[in-house]
Amino acid sequence: MQIRPLYDRIVVKRIEEKETKVGGLFIPDSAKEKPQEGEVVAVGQGKRNEDGKLIPLDVKAGDRILFGKYSGSEIKLDGQEYLIMREDEVLGILESTEKLAKKTA
Numbered sequence: 001m002q003i004r005p006l007y008d009r010i011v012v013k014r015i016e017e018k019e020t021k022v023g024g025l026f027i028p029d030s031a032k033e034k035p036q037e038g039e040v041v042a043v044g045q046g047k048r049n050e051d052g053k054l055i056p057l058d059v060k061a062g063d064r065i066l067f068g069k070y071s072g073s074e075i076k077l078d079g080q081e082y083l084i085m086r087e088d089e090v091l092g093i094l095e096s097t098e099k100l101a102k103k104t105a
Helices: 096-105
Strands: 011-014 037-043 064-067 073-077 080-086 090-094
Touching: none
Parallel strands: none
Antiparallel strands: 011 037, 011 080, 037 064, 064 090, 073 080
16 A cells, blocks of 8 residues: 655664663563654645745655654554654754765765
């Protein structure tokens, strides 16, 4: 099933963190916090300003992003959990060091 978000909304899949041990003890899933990092799966067309002009989004499908702890609405499609949120809930786009090196060169 495909989903196409409307306006300035984006669909995000959480990126799960690796299982960690604290002092040799495993932390159960119920005690872990949900990750605040995800990958953008789909983006809407953009937001319209007062003049009716379409303003495209800064994020695109495939971007890794950071978002707030309580951002978005959780949905489930084909057994996968996703978040739908507005672009203004995105705190930042994570770029790899390779991309940063190419930009500065």
